[in-house]
Amino acid sequence: MDAITLVARTGRAIRLGAGDSIAIVNLFGQQVVDTWAVSAIDPTTVLSMAHSRMANGRLAVEAGDTLVGSDREPMLTLESDTSGGRHDTLIPACDPARYRQLGVVGHHASCATNFRDALQALAVPVPSQVPQPLNLFMNVPVAGDGSLGIEPPTSRPGDRVTLRAVQPVVVVLSACPQDLAPTNGAHHEPRDVELWLRPCPDHTGGRPSS
Numbered sequence: 133m134d135a136i137t138l139v140a141r142t143g144r145a146i147r148l149g150a151g152d153s154i155a156i157v158n159l160f161g162q163q164v165v166d167t168w169a170v171s172a173i174d175p176t177t178v179l180s181m182a183h184s185r186m187a188n189g190r191l192a193v194e195a196g197d198t199l200v201g202s203d204r205e206p207m208l209t210l211e212s213d214t215s216g217g218r219h220d221t222l223i224p225a226c227d228p229a230r231y232r233q234l235g236v237v238g239h240h241a242s243c244a245t246n247f248r249d250a251l252q253a254l255a256v257p258v259p260s261q262v263p264q265p266l267n268l269f270m271n272v273p274v275a276g277d278g279s280l281g282i283e284p285p286t287s288r289p290g291d292r293v294t295l296r297a298v299q300p301v302v303v304v305l306s307a308c309p310q311d312l313a314p315t316n317g318a319h320h321e322p323r324d325v326e327l328w329l330r331p332c333p334d335h336t337g338g339r340p341s342s
Contacts, residue, residue: 136329138165140322141309143246145254147172148297151332153211156305158269159326161289162317164308166225166243166265169199169207172300175257177201179208179301181221181264191274193219193266198298202263206298215291220270222280225262226310234312241309250304267308268293270315284317 138144140163148154156165169179180202185191187200194217199208227244244262251258269287272280295303305327311320 136327138305138307138325138327140307140324141241141246143243143250143304143306144327145250145256145302145304146327146329147254148301148303148329149332150297150299151334153294153296153330153332154303155292155294155328155330156268157290157292157326157328158215158285158287159289160323161287161291162269162285162319163287163323163325164270164285164310164315165268165325166247166306166308167268167295168247168263168265168304169201169297169301170251170256170259170304171201171207172302175302176259177203177205177207178259178263179266180204181266184266185221191221192217193221199266199295207301208295208297208303211294211296213293215269215287215293218269218271218286219293220267220272221264222274223267223270223272223282225265225306226308227262231312236312243306243308246306246309247304250306251302254302256302265306270308282313282315284314 171177195213201207225243231240269285271283
């Protein structure tokens with residue numbers, strides 16, 4: 133099982149069969165990874181944070197939780213997590229419009245663009261709107277009055293989250309390119325992430341394709 137490097141500011145789509153798993157390793161700590169899943173059977177069905185919050189009864193996600201799709205059926209399980217469980221389910225993926233609001237002139241890499249490009253690279257139909265991602269390692273505190281903040285992640289170098297597919301899916305991951313806010317740490321410098329794929333023990337076809 134070889135590691136795949138998810139280069140800072142880029143995205144990647146990976147096919148997983150039912151029972152396959154993927155570990156997302158925060159090599160340097162504090163790098164947010166926007167995470168989506170699209171059904172390999174019906175690409176109009178996508179991982180839904182709203183439905184997952186309802187299914188689990190809370191804003192946060194924890195090891196052992198089931199993440200469900202827009203049809204409310206299980207898509208992924210959060211099998212393990214060494215980071216302390218600080219992940220976000222509320223903030224949308226950064227996109228060109230967001231960077232224009234922040235004063236960027238010209239091109240800036242974004243998670244929304246990475247999502248579309250990664251699916252196109254695998255010839256998977258792209259949803260008309262970018263779904264709400266699971267923002268792994270993103271630190272979004274919710275105050276008592278309901279206001280939201282964005283603070284540097286609390287994850288440490290080497291922390292990892294492992295997701296296991298409940299059904300055949302295409303998982304899309306983006307090493308968030310945000311460098312104008314403390315999303316990826318006070319240094320404002322996006323970093324590489326490492327991915328480890330593990331086929332279901334029942335599979336005999338080798339590693340999942342990507």
